[in-house]
Amino acid sequence: xxxxxxxxxxxxxxxxxxxxxxxxxxxxxxxxxxxxxxxxxxxxxxxxxxxxxxxxxxxxxxxxxxxxxxxxxxxxxxxxxxxxxxxxxxxxxxx
Amino acid sequence: xxxxxxxxxxxxxxxxxxxxxxxxxxxxxxxxxxxxxxxxxxxxxxxxxxxxxxxxxxxxxxxxxxxxxxxxxxxxxxxxxxxxxxxxxxxxxxxxxxxxxxxxxxxxxxxxxxxxxxxxxxxxxxxxxxxxxxxxxxxxxxxxxxxxxxxxxxxxxxxxxxxxxxxxxxxxxxxxxxxxxxxxxxxxxxxxxxxxxxxxxxxxxxxxxxxxxxxxxxxxxxxxxxxxxxxxxxxxxxxxxxxxxxxxxxxxxxxxxxxxxxxxxxxxxxxxxxxxxxxxxxxxxxxxxxxxxxxxxxxxxxxxxxxxxxxxxxxxxxxxx
Ligand SMILES: [Fe+2]
Ligand SMILES: [Fe+2]
Ligand SMILES: [Fe+2]
Numbered sequence: 001x002x003x004x005x006x007x008x009x010x011x012x013x014x015x016x017x018x019x020x021x022x023x024x025x026x027x028x029x030x031x032x033x034x035x036x037x038x039x040x041x042x043x044x045x046x047x048x049x050x051x052x053x054x055x056x057x058x059x060x061x062x063x064x065x066x067x068x069x070x071x072x073x074x075x076x077x078x079x080x081x082x083x084x085x086x087x088x089x090x091x092x093x094x095x
Numbered sequence: 096x097x098x099x100x101x102x103x104x105x106x107x108x109x110x111x112x113x114x115x116x117x118x119x120x121x122x123x124x125x126x127x128x129x130x131x132x133x134x135x136x137x138x139x140x141x142x143x144x145x146x147x148x149x150x151x152x153x154x155x156x157x158x159x160x161x162x163x164x165x166x167x168x169x170x171x172x173x174x175x176x177x178x179x180x181x182x183x184x185x186x187x188x189x190x191x192x193x194x195x196x197x198x199x200x201x202x203x204x205x206x207x208x209x210x211x212x213x214x215x216x217x218x219x220x221x222x223x224x225x226x227x228x229x230x231x232x233x234x235x236x237x238x239x240x241x242x243x244x245x246x247x248x249x250x251x252x253x254x255x256x257x258x259x260x261x262x263x264x265x266x267x268x269x270x271x272x273x274x275x276x277x278x279x280x281x282x283x284x285x286x287x288x289x290x291x292x293x294x295x296x297x298x299x300x301x302x303x304x305x306x307x308x309x310x311x312x313x314x315x316x317x318x319x320x321x322x323x324x325x326x327x328x329x330x331x332x333x334x335x336x337x338x339x340x341x342x343x344x345x346x347x348x349x350x351x352x353x354x355x356x357x358x359x360x361x362x363x364x365x366x367x368x369x370x371x372x373x374x375x376x377x378x379x380x381x382x383x384x385x386x387x388x389x390x391x392x393x394x395x396x397x398x399x400x401x402x403x404x405x406x407x408x409x410x411x412x413x414x415x416x
Contacts, residue, residue: 003199003398003401003402004402004405005197005198005199006198006401006404006405008192008198025186025189025254025255025258026189026192027185027189028198029404030401030404030405030407030408031404031407031408031411034404034408041182042182042185042186043182045175045178045179045182045262046262062128064128065126065128065129065130066130
Protein backbone atom coordinates (compact mmCIF):
# COMPACT_ATOMS: atom_id res chain seq x y z
CA UNK A 1 0.00 0.00 0.00
CA UNK A 2 2.98 2.27 -0.30
CA UNK A 3 2.13 5.36 -2.27
CA UNK A 4 3.62 8.83 -2.54
CA UNK A 5 3.33 10.76 0.70
CA UNK A 6 1.03 13.74 0.86
CA UNK A 7 2.87 16.79 2.26
CA UNK A 8 2.24 18.12 5.75
CA UNK A 9 1.14 21.72 6.41
CA UNK A 10 1.03 23.66 9.64
CA UNK A 11 -2.22 25.54 10.21
CA UNK A 12 -2.50 29.00 11.81
CA UNK A 13 -5.82 30.66 12.53
CA UNK A 14 -6.82 34.21 13.39
CA UNK A 15 -9.72 33.83 15.81
CA UNK A 16 -10.86 37.46 15.63
CA UNK A 17 -9.80 40.68 13.99
CA UNK A 18 -7.17 42.20 16.24
CA UNK A 19 -5.58 38.88 17.21
CA UNK A 20 -2.51 37.27 15.69
CA UNK A 21 -2.73 33.99 13.78
CA UNK A 22 -2.07 31.14 16.15
CA UNK A 23 -0.83 27.62 15.47
CA UNK A 24 -3.70 25.13 15.83
CA UNK A 25 -2.41 21.92 14.28
CA UNK A 26 -1.57 20.41 10.93
CA UNK A 27 -3.12 18.81 7.86
CA UNK A 28 -1.94 16.73 4.92
CA UNK A 29 -2.64 18.10 1.45
CA UNK A 30 -1.13 17.91 -2.02
CA UNK A 31 -0.97 21.69 -2.49
CA UNK A 32 -1.69 24.98 -0.77
CA UNK A 33 -5.25 25.32 -2.08
CA UNK A 34 -6.22 21.88 -0.83
CA UNK A 35 -4.39 22.54 2.45
CA UNK A 36 -6.51 25.66 3.01
CA UNK A 37 -9.70 23.71 2.30
CA UNK A 38 -8.67 20.88 4.62
CA UNK A 39 -7.70 23.33 7.36
CA UNK A 40 -11.07 25.03 7.03
CA UNK A 41 -12.90 21.69 7.36
CA UNK A 42 -10.77 20.33 10.17
CA UNK A 43 -10.11 23.36 12.35
CA UNK A 44 -13.02 25.80 11.87
CA UNK A 45 -16.24 23.85 12.26
CA UNK A 46 -17.52 26.12 15.03
CA UNK A 47 -16.56 29.64 14.14
CA UNK A 48 -12.99 29.29 15.47
CA UNK A 49 -11.55 31.66 12.91
CA UNK A 50 -11.80 34.41 10.34
CA UNK A 51 -8.51 33.81 8.55
CA UNK A 52 -6.27 30.80 7.92
CA UNK A 53 -2.59 30.49 7.05
CA UNK A 54 -1.12 27.20 5.89
CA UNK A 55 2.64 26.79 5.80
CA UNK A 56 4.54 23.75 4.52
CA UNK A 57 5.87 22.05 7.66
CA UNK A 58 9.18 21.51 5.91
CA UNK A 59 9.56 25.29 5.59
CA UNK A 60 9.69 25.80 9.35
CA UNK A 61 13.09 26.08 10.96
CA UNK A 62 12.83 25.44 14.67
CA UNK A 63 15.29 26.08 17.46
CA UNK A 64 16.68 22.95 19.08
CA UNK A 65 15.23 22.28 22.55
CA UNK A 66 18.74 21.19 23.58
CA UNK A 67 19.87 24.79 23.02
CA UNK A 68 17.20 26.13 25.31
CA UNK A 69 19.53 27.14 28.13
CA UNK A 70 22.06 28.69 25.82
CA UNK A 71 19.41 30.70 23.98
CA UNK A 72 17.04 31.76 26.69
CA UNK A 73 18.79 31.44 30.02
CA UNK A 74 20.88 34.65 29.69
CA UNK A 75 17.76 36.81 29.78
CA UNK A 76 16.96 35.59 33.28
CA UNK A 77 19.93 37.47 34.70
CA UNK A 78 19.17 40.70 32.88
CA UNK A 79 16.73 41.96 35.45
CA UNK A 80 17.56 45.55 34.51
CA UNK A 81 15.37 45.01 31.45
CA UNK A 82 12.32 45.08 33.68
CA UNK A 83 10.64 48.20 35.05
CA UNK A 84 10.64 46.97 38.63
CA UNK A 85 14.47 47.04 38.67
CA UNK A 86 14.39 50.83 39.05
CA UNK A 87 13.57 52.57 42.32
CA UNK A 88 11.27 55.53 41.91
CA UNK A 89 9.89 57.14 45.09
CA UNK A 90 6.15 56.72 45.55
CA UNK A 91 5.85 60.49 45.76
CA UNK A 92 6.59 60.72 42.06
CA UNK A 93 3.28 59.03 41.35
CA UNK A 94 2.49 56.44 38.76
CA UNK A 95 5.16 55.92 36.14
CA UNK B 96 5.50 18.00 12.08
CA UNK B 97 9.02 19.34 12.64
CA UNK B 98 10.23 16.11 14.15
CA UNK B 99 13.50 15.87 12.28
CA UNK B 100 16.09 14.37 14.59
CA UNK B 101 13.96 12.87 17.33
CA UNK B 102 16.14 12.51 20.36
CA UNK B 103 15.70 9.44 22.44
CA UNK B 104 17.43 9.13 25.76
CA UNK B 105 17.43 5.35 25.81
CA UNK B 106 20.72 4.10 27.06
CA UNK B 107 21.75 7.62 27.98
CA UNK B 108 21.91 6.48 31.57
CA UNK B 109 19.70 6.82 34.61
CA UNK B 110 20.58 10.45 35.21
CA UNK B 111 18.86 11.63 32.07
CA UNK B 112 15.80 9.47 32.70
CA UNK B 113 15.64 11.00 36.15
CA UNK B 114 15.82 14.49 34.70
CA UNK B 115 12.96 13.61 32.36
CA UNK B 116 10.89 12.23 35.22
CA UNK B 117 11.59 15.37 37.25
CA UNK B 118 10.22 17.52 34.44
CA UNK B 119 7.10 15.37 34.26
CA UNK B 120 6.72 15.46 38.05
CA UNK B 121 6.95 19.25 37.95
CA UNK B 122 3.96 19.21 35.52
CA UNK B 123 6.14 20.56 32.75
CA UNK B 124 4.77 19.63 29.31
CA UNK B 125 6.93 17.59 26.97
CA UNK B 126 7.04 18.92 23.41
CA UNK B 127 7.85 17.16 20.10
CA UNK B 128 11.58 17.69 19.78
CA UNK B 129 12.37 17.34 23.49
CA UNK B 130 14.52 14.48 24.67
CA UNK B 131 12.31 11.67 25.93
CA UNK B 132 12.71 8.01 26.90
CA UNK B 133 12.13 5.71 23.95
CA UNK B 134 9.50 3.80 25.96
CA UNK B 135 7.61 7.05 26.63
CA UNK B 136 7.60 7.83 22.92
CA UNK B 137 6.46 4.33 22.00
CA UNK B 138 3.73 4.24 24.65
CA UNK B 139 2.33 7.57 23.51
CA UNK B 140 2.56 6.70 19.84
CA UNK B 141 0.63 3.49 20.45
CA UNK B 142 -2.00 5.20 22.57
CA UNK B 143 -2.52 8.26 20.35
CA UNK B 144 -2.62 6.27 17.11
CA UNK B 145 -5.08 3.76 18.61
CA UNK B 146 -7.18 6.69 19.76
CA UNK B 147 -7.05 8.21 16.25
CA UNK B 148 -8.05 4.88 14.66
CA UNK B 149 -10.96 4.65 17.11
CA UNK B 150 -12.29 8.05 16.07
CA UNK B 151 -12.07 7.08 12.40
CA UNK B 152 -13.58 3.60 12.75
CA UNK B 153 -16.12 5.14 15.15
CA UNK B 154 -17.61 7.05 12.22
CA UNK B 155 -18.86 3.78 10.70
CA UNK B 156 -21.53 2.56 13.13
CA UNK B 157 -23.16 5.99 13.21
CA UNK B 158 -22.58 6.72 9.54
CA UNK B 159 -24.75 3.64 8.99
CA UNK B 160 -27.80 5.69 10.10
CA UNK B 161 -27.25 9.08 8.44
CA UNK B 162 -29.44 8.29 5.45
CA UNK B 163 -32.16 6.86 7.69
CA UNK B 164 -32.29 9.50 10.43
CA UNK B 165 -35.96 10.13 11.30
CA UNK B 166 -35.95 13.89 10.70
CA UNK B 167 -33.89 16.60 9.04
CA UNK B 168 -32.83 17.90 12.47
CA UNK B 169 -31.56 14.47 13.54
CA UNK B 170 -29.85 13.97 10.22
CA UNK B 171 -28.04 17.32 10.39
CA UNK B 172 -26.93 16.62 13.97
CA UNK B 173 -25.72 13.12 13.17
CA UNK B 174 -23.86 14.31 10.10
CA UNK B 175 -22.16 17.03 12.17
CA UNK B 176 -21.27 14.52 14.88
CA UNK B 177 -19.77 12.03 12.46
CA UNK B 178 -17.84 14.86 10.80
CA UNK B 179 -16.52 15.85 14.24
CA UNK B 180 -15.30 12.29 14.83
CA UNK B 181 -13.40 12.46 11.54
CA UNK B 182 -11.87 15.73 12.77
CA UNK B 183 -10.92 14.11 16.08
CA UNK B 184 -9.13 11.37 14.19
CA UNK B 185 -7.20 13.97 12.21
CA UNK B 186 -6.19 16.03 15.27
CA UNK B 187 -4.92 12.83 16.85
CA UNK B 188 -3.05 11.54 13.81
CA UNK B 189 -1.32 14.94 13.66
CA UNK B 190 -0.35 14.64 17.34
CA UNK B 191 0.97 11.10 16.77
CA UNK B 192 3.01 12.25 13.80
CA UNK B 193 5.01 14.56 16.07
CA UNK B 194 6.37 11.37 17.65
CA UNK B 195 8.04 10.31 14.45
CA UNK B 196 5.46 8.14 12.71
CA UNK B 197 3.93 9.08 9.36
CA UNK B 198 0.24 9.23 8.51
CA UNK B 199 0.77 6.59 5.86
CA UNK B 200 2.43 4.19 8.31
CA UNK B 201 -0.42 4.57 10.76
CA UNK B 202 -3.14 4.16 8.15
CA UNK B 203 -1.38 1.09 6.76
CA UNK B 204 -1.14 -0.41 10.26
CA UNK B 205 -4.89 0.01 10.67
CA UNK B 206 -5.80 -1.34 7.25
CA UNK B 207 -3.50 -4.31 7.58
CA UNK B 208 -5.07 -5.18 10.92
CA UNK B 209 -1.87 -4.57 12.90
CA UNK B 210 -3.28 -1.66 14.92
CA UNK B 211 -5.98 -1.71 17.56
CA UNK B 212 -8.96 0.54 17.91
CA UNK B 213 -11.66 0.69 20.57
CA UNK B 214 -13.57 -2.57 20.46
CA UNK B 215 -16.86 -0.76 21.15
CA UNK B 216 -17.04 0.00 17.43
CA UNK B 217 -17.20 -3.68 16.59
CA UNK B 218 -20.77 -3.81 17.86
CA UNK B 219 -23.55 -3.28 15.31
CA UNK B 220 -26.05 -0.37 15.24
CA UNK B 221 -29.26 -2.30 14.70
CA UNK B 222 -31.89 0.37 15.37
CA UNK B 223 -32.21 4.15 15.48
CA UNK B 224 -32.14 3.92 19.29
CA UNK B 225 -28.55 2.72 19.01
CA UNK B 226 -27.64 6.18 17.72
CA UNK B 227 -29.12 7.66 20.89
CA UNK B 228 -27.36 5.09 23.07
CA UNK B 229 -24.02 5.66 21.36
CA UNK B 230 -24.11 9.43 21.84
CA UNK B 231 -25.26 9.14 25.43
CA UNK B 232 -23.14 6.19 26.56
CA UNK B 233 -20.20 5.73 24.18
CA UNK B 234 -19.45 9.43 23.91
CA UNK B 235 -20.24 9.77 27.63
CA UNK B 236 -17.62 7.13 28.45
CA UNK B 237 -15.19 8.70 25.99
CA UNK B 238 -15.61 12.08 27.72
CA UNK B 239 -14.87 10.47 31.12
CA UNK B 240 -11.70 8.96 29.65
CA UNK B 241 -10.68 12.04 27.72
CA UNK B 242 -11.06 14.87 30.22
CA UNK B 243 -8.00 13.77 32.27
CA UNK B 244 -6.03 13.45 29.02
CA UNK B 245 -6.34 17.22 28.55
CA UNK B 246 -3.62 17.38 31.22
CA UNK B 247 -1.46 14.64 29.71
CA UNK B 248 2.27 15.33 29.95
CA UNK B 249 2.71 15.32 26.16
CA UNK B 250 1.79 18.76 24.82
CA UNK B 251 0.43 17.89 21.35
CA UNK B 252 -1.80 15.12 22.77
CA UNK B 253 -3.10 17.35 25.56
CA UNK B 254 -3.90 20.13 23.09
CA UNK B 255 -5.71 17.75 20.75
CA UNK B 256 -7.74 16.44 23.68
CA UNK B 257 -8.79 19.95 24.69
CA UNK B 258 -10.23 20.56 21.23
CA UNK B 259 -11.90 17.16 21.25
CA UNK B 260 -13.47 17.52 24.68
CA UNK B 261 -14.96 20.87 23.69
CA UNK B 262 -16.76 19.11 20.83
CA UNK B 263 -17.82 15.94 22.65
CA UNK B 264 -20.41 17.52 24.87
CA UNK B 265 -22.79 18.09 21.96
CA UNK B 266 -22.34 14.45 20.98
CA UNK B 267 -23.51 13.19 24.34
CA UNK B 268 -26.39 15.64 24.63
CA UNK B 269 -27.80 14.90 21.16
CA UNK B 270 -27.67 11.18 22.02
CA UNK B 271 -29.46 11.63 25.32
CA UNK B 272 -32.08 13.79 23.62
CA UNK B 273 -32.74 10.99 21.13
CA UNK B 274 -33.21 8.56 24.05
CA UNK B 275 -35.48 11.02 25.83
CA UNK B 276 -37.65 11.46 22.75
CA UNK B 277 -37.96 7.69 22.31
CA UNK B 278 -38.74 7.16 25.99
CA UNK B 279 -41.52 9.75 25.83
CA UNK B 280 -42.91 8.19 22.66
CA UNK B 281 -44.90 5.04 22.03
CA UNK B 282 -44.44 1.76 23.94
CA UNK B 283 -42.58 0.37 20.95
CA UNK B 284 -40.21 3.34 20.88
CA UNK B 285 -39.49 3.03 24.57
CA UNK B 286 -38.86 -0.69 24.15
CA UNK B 287 -36.41 0.15 21.39
CA UNK B 288 -34.57 2.52 23.75
CA UNK B 289 -34.47 -0.17 26.45
CA UNK B 290 -33.14 -2.72 23.99
CA UNK B 291 -30.36 -0.33 22.95
CA UNK B 292 -29.37 0.30 26.58
CA UNK B 293 -29.40 -3.47 27.20
CA UNK B 294 -26.95 -4.04 24.38
CA UNK B 295 -24.64 -1.06 24.93
CA UNK B 296 -24.35 -0.90 28.72
CA UNK B 297 -21.79 -3.63 29.29
CA UNK B 298 -19.62 -2.89 26.24
CA UNK B 299 -19.50 0.74 27.42
CA UNK B 300 -18.25 -0.31 30.85
CA UNK B 301 -15.55 -2.30 29.07
CA UNK B 302 -14.40 0.87 27.28
CA UNK B 303 -12.48 1.83 30.43
CA UNK B 304 -10.19 -1.15 29.93
CA UNK B 305 -9.29 -4.17 32.06
CA UNK B 306 -9.56 -4.00 35.86
CA UNK B 307 -6.73 -2.28 37.72
CA UNK B 308 -3.94 -4.75 38.29
CA UNK B 309 -4.57 -6.59 35.03
CA UNK B 310 -3.90 -3.62 32.82
CA UNK B 311 -0.57 -3.93 31.02
CA UNK B 312 0.51 -0.35 30.59
CA UNK B 313 -0.92 1.44 33.60
CA UNK B 314 2.11 1.79 35.88
CA UNK B 315 4.46 3.53 33.48
CA UNK B 316 1.60 5.60 32.05
CA UNK B 317 0.71 6.86 35.50
CA UNK B 318 4.34 7.66 36.32
CA UNK B 319 4.68 9.59 33.06
CA UNK B 320 1.39 11.41 33.68
CA UNK B 321 -0.12 10.08 30.50
CA UNK B 322 -2.89 8.44 32.48
CA UNK B 323 -4.04 10.18 35.63
CA UNK B 324 -6.87 7.94 36.86
CA UNK B 325 -7.19 4.18 37.07
CA UNK B 326 -9.50 2.21 34.77
CA UNK B 327 -11.70 1.15 37.65
CA UNK B 328 -11.84 4.67 39.07
CA UNK B 329 -13.03 6.14 35.78
CA UNK B 330 -15.49 3.27 35.25
CA UNK B 331 -17.04 3.92 38.67
CA UNK B 332 -17.30 7.62 37.88
CA UNK B 333 -19.12 6.78 34.66
CA UNK B 334 -21.53 4.40 36.43
CA UNK B 335 -22.29 6.97 39.13
CA UNK B 336 -23.00 9.63 36.53
CA UNK B 337 -25.00 7.45 34.15
CA UNK B 338 -27.30 5.33 36.32
CA UNK B 339 -29.40 8.33 37.44
CA UNK B 340 -29.65 9.44 33.80
CA UNK B 341 -31.02 6.00 32.86
CA UNK B 342 -33.53 6.23 35.70
CA UNK B 343 -34.61 9.66 34.50
CA UNK B 344 -35.38 8.08 31.14
CA UNK B 345 -37.41 5.43 32.97
CA UNK B 346 -35.09 2.70 31.68
CA UNK B 347 -33.65 -0.23 33.61
CA UNK B 348 -29.89 -0.73 33.69
CA UNK B 349 -29.29 -4.37 32.67
CA UNK B 350 -27.40 -5.32 35.83
CA UNK B 351 -29.26 -7.38 38.46
CA UNK B 352 -26.61 -6.58 41.05
CA UNK B 353 -26.83 -2.83 40.62
CA UNK B 354 -27.66 -1.07 43.91
CA UNK B 355 -26.82 2.22 45.52
CA UNK B 356 -24.37 1.86 48.38
CA UNK B 357 -25.26 4.48 50.96
CA UNK B 358 -22.01 4.08 52.86
CA UNK B 359 -19.71 4.85 49.93
CA UNK B 360 -22.11 7.01 47.95
CA UNK B 361 -21.42 4.92 44.85
CA UNK B 362 -23.46 2.60 42.68
CA UNK B 363 -22.33 -0.98 43.18
CA UNK B 364 -22.37 -3.00 39.95
CA UNK B 365 -22.04 -6.64 39.04
CA UNK B 366 -19.06 -8.39 37.42
CA UNK B 367 -18.08 -7.60 33.84
CA UNK B 368 -17.73 -10.41 31.30
CA UNK B 369 -14.07 -9.90 30.40
CA UNK B 370 -14.15 -13.00 28.26
CA UNK B 371 -16.41 -11.12 25.84
CA UNK B 372 -14.08 -8.14 25.93
CA UNK B 373 -11.09 -10.25 24.96
CA UNK B 374 -13.04 -12.06 22.28
CA UNK B 375 -14.18 -8.84 20.59
CA UNK B 376 -10.72 -7.31 20.94
CA UNK B 377 -9.20 -10.35 19.30
CA UNK B 378 -11.47 -9.96 16.28
CA UNK B 379 -14.48 -12.01 17.33
CA UNK B 380 -16.98 -9.15 17.45
CA UNK B 381 -19.97 -8.96 15.10
CA UNK B 382 -18.47 -6.17 13.00
CA UNK B 383 -14.67 -6.47 13.17
CA UNK B 384 -14.42 -7.71 9.59
CA UNK B 385 -16.93 -5.19 8.22
CA UNK B 386 -15.23 -2.24 9.86
CA UNK B 387 -11.82 -2.98 8.41
CA UNK B 388 -13.38 -3.85 5.06
CA UNK B 389 -15.14 -0.48 5.00
CA UNK B 390 -11.92 1.38 5.85
CA UNK B 391 -9.96 -0.51 3.21
CA UNK B 392 -12.57 0.14 0.58
CA UNK B 393 -12.68 3.86 1.40
CA UNK B 394 -8.89 4.03 1.22
CA UNK B 395 -8.69 2.18 -2.06
CA UNK B 396 -11.54 4.05 -3.67
CA UNK B 397 -9.96 7.35 -2.65
CA UNK B 398 -6.54 6.47 -4.06
CA UNK B 399 -7.20 8.07 -7.45
CA UNK B 400 -8.13 11.35 -5.73
CA UNK B 401 -4.85 11.42 -3.80
CA UNK B 402 -2.90 10.52 -6.92
CA UNK B 403 -4.64 13.16 -9.02
CA UNK B 404 -4.09 15.86 -6.38
CA UNK B 405 -0.39 15.03 -6.13
CA UNK B 406 0.01 14.91 -9.93
CA UNK B 407 -1.72 18.26 -10.28
CA UNK B 408 0.49 19.80 -7.56
CA UNK B 409 3.60 18.43 -9.28
CA UNK B 410 2.53 19.90 -12.60
CA UNK B 411 1.80 23.31 -11.04
CA UNK B 412 5.32 23.28 -9.58
CA UNK B 413 6.79 22.46 -13.01
CA UNK B 414 4.80 25.22 -14.70
CA UNK B 415 5.94 27.71 -12.07
CA UNK B 416 9.60 26.68 -12.40
FE1 LIG C 1 -14.58 11.78 19.14
FE1 LIG D 1 -12.81 10.15 21.30
FE1 LIG E 1 -17.80 11.95 19.98
